[in-house]
Amino acid sequence: MAAQWDDLRVFLAVARAGGLTPAGQRLRVDPATVGRRITRLEEDFGAPLFARSPQGYALTEAGQRLLPQAVAVEQAMEAAFETAENASGGLSGQIRIGAPDGCANYVLPQVCARIVEDNPDLEVQIVALPRVFNLSRREADMAVGVSRPTAGRLTVQKISDYHLHLAASEDYLASHPEITSLADLQGHRMVGYIPDMIFDKELDYLTELGVERVNLASNSVSVQFNWVRSGGGLGVVHDFAIPSATGIKRILAPDISLTRSFYLIRHADDRRLERMNRFAKLVAEGIRTEISRLEGMA
Structure with missing residues (x-):
């Protein structure tokens, strides 16, 4: 049973990751070993379980039939693991x-x-x-x-809810025109998401504020935050991130305050x-x- 489950665990990792390398990383084994285990399982099963291509590994019809059975075994093993863990x-x-x-x-x-x-x-x-x-x-x-x-x-x-505000570094604010209203944002460098890489409408902060042009854009919140921290421009930042840096000041608060x-x-x-x-x-x-x-x- 242990050996059978070990093979099914490899099968599930490849099915979910779509390739040998990411599956091996998840399992902490060499991709070549993952490949050999899949080949052995296919031999035991009597049919190819994956269609190989440069794009990765995709389940065949036989693989699709095996998938729910493998998931059921996984859940049973999880339950057994929990029994020992609870003890x-x-x-x-x-x-x-x-x-x-x-x-x-x-x-x-x-x-x-x-x-x-x-x-x-x-x-x-x-x-x-x-x-x-x-x-x-x-x-x-x-x-x-x-x-x-x-x-x-x-x-x-x-x-939980969390809050975001427009913010900039004290150095940036000291060297640029004062901001007392939304209209004053014109002419300031804006930091935000790459528009076509916003994966959830809840993250489209700048559109909500009427900002149309982003001078410094990234799909990463951390990159945006570091731009703001280092004086790159104005950006909408998480309140929970502000304590991790010094010299960041919220702007137009509480008039501009977003809740997500x-x-x-x-x-x-x-x-x-x-x-x-x-x-x-x-x-x-x-x-x-x-x-x-x-x-x-x-």
Whole structure:
């Protein structure tokens, strides 16, 4: 059973990652080893499970038939793992959480560090990507999002509101014309998202403020924040990020104040896993507490 599950674990990793290299990275084994394991499984199964192409590995019809059976075995193994874990009283194993890079850079690190400190056998991986995560392909075990998904077998829990303000560095403000109204923004350098790479309408801050031109643009919140911090221009920044730098000043507050929300998104099947439920509760509580703490310092 152990050997069979190990082969199915490799199969699931390739199916979800779409290739040998990313699957090997997730499994912490050499891609060549992953390839040999897939070949062996296909020989045992009597049919090719993947169609190989330069674009990656895609499931064949046989692979599609095997997928739900492999997922069922995975869930059974998770349940068995939980039984042993509950006996020890602490969380263990590996859990991967995806998040937009604002949350992933300025909130989640300290939240997850505290959880691991209390659960030393636990491994937490944070995937910071400026896009929506595909939980069906298990890109992550759960994800933080900025809006509620409308499709897929998912469970969604609102975690917390958070706030954003227009801001600039004190150095920038000292060397540029004073800003007392929205009209004064004309002529100032603006920092924001690359317009065609805004992956969620909730992130289209500058359009909401009537700004049409972005002089310094990136799909990364961290890049934008560093531009603002280093005097590159004006940008909408998370209040929870402000304490991580010195010399950043909010502009036109409270007249310009944006409120958004974080949601914890999970695959519906994971509701049966107490381990995931416990971790999700700790993450949600931790994010709420950390946002409140950081915004109070902004």
